[in-house]
Amino acid sequence: MNSSTENATDLSTVEGTSPEDSRRSWWREHSELGLCAFLFALGVxxxxxxLTLPTDFAQRGPLGPKAVPVIVGTLLLVVSALxxxxxxxxxxxxxxxxxxxxLSMPTDxxxxxxxxxxxxxxxxLIDLLGFPASSALMFWGAAYALGSRNPVRDPLIAAVLSVVTWFLFNELLGVSLPGGPLMEVL
Known part of the structure; x- marks a missing residue:
């Protein structure tokens, strides 16, 4: 084989890869472009x-209701381009x-x-039992799922955490969360 024939040989056959494999490889090396496309679509x-918000809102101050979404959308487009x-x-x-x-292990x-x-x-269960009881079950279930097996400490911490959270939201922040039958007794 002379050198001109060797130069004309397709490099993909020499390396043992097809053009389709090299396209897949390019997309693997540039997979972050998927995030760019997502940010661009979100910005649009x-x-x-x-821009389709109604303009009949009562405006308080120099900025109207469109200002922040326009800034956020524009910044999303700029970040996606950069x-x-x-x-x-x-x-x-x-x-x-x-x-x-x-990362080599499968998902648990x-x-x-x-x-x-x-x-x-x-x-x-939140409407039936109320926020404190249903959240206590959720916190305890999450602790159990993540490996904690203390039969006294886990439910106790879950109960205290859910009641304190309910109290903070309901009493201090004024956000009404369902108390359920347990809170009606207290």
């Missing part, structure tokens, strides 16, 4: 929503160095399902 959505430019120039996000996890679905169950139980 915020701007369109802000991030896309950085990614296309070879910039990459750094891997999480501070996390104490092994038992923990995810237990946490989801505790949250959904809270949502289903």
């Amino acid at each position: 959505l915020v701007l369109v929503d802000a 991030l896309a430019r950085d990614v296309l120039r070879g910039g990459r996000g750094e891997a999480e160095a501070g996390e104490d996890i092994d 679905m038992r923990t995810v399902l237990l946490l989801s169950g505790a949250f959904l139980a809270n949502a289903a």
Whole structure:
């Protein structure tokens, strides 16, 4: 084979990869562009929503109701453009160095399902039992799902935390949370 034939040979066949594989590789190396597209779409959505706000609001002060959403939408567009430019120039996000996890291990679905169950139980029981009781069950369920197995301390902390949270919101902040039958007795 002469040198001109070697130069004409497709590099992808020499390396053993197809053009489709090299396109996939490019997208893997530039996967942050997905975040850029999401930020851009979110910025457009915020701007369109802000610009279609009715103008008959009572304005208090120099800024109207459109000012903050327009600023946020514009900043989202600017950030998406700057991030896309950085990614296309070879910039990459750094891997999480501070996390104490092994990324090669699969997701612990038992923990995810237990946490989801505790949250959904809270949502289903809040009107029936009230915020303190349903939240205590959620806090205790979350502690159990994350590995705490102390049968005295965990429910006690969950109960105190939920009652204190209910009191702070209901009494100090004026946000009415359902107390349920337990709070009617107190």
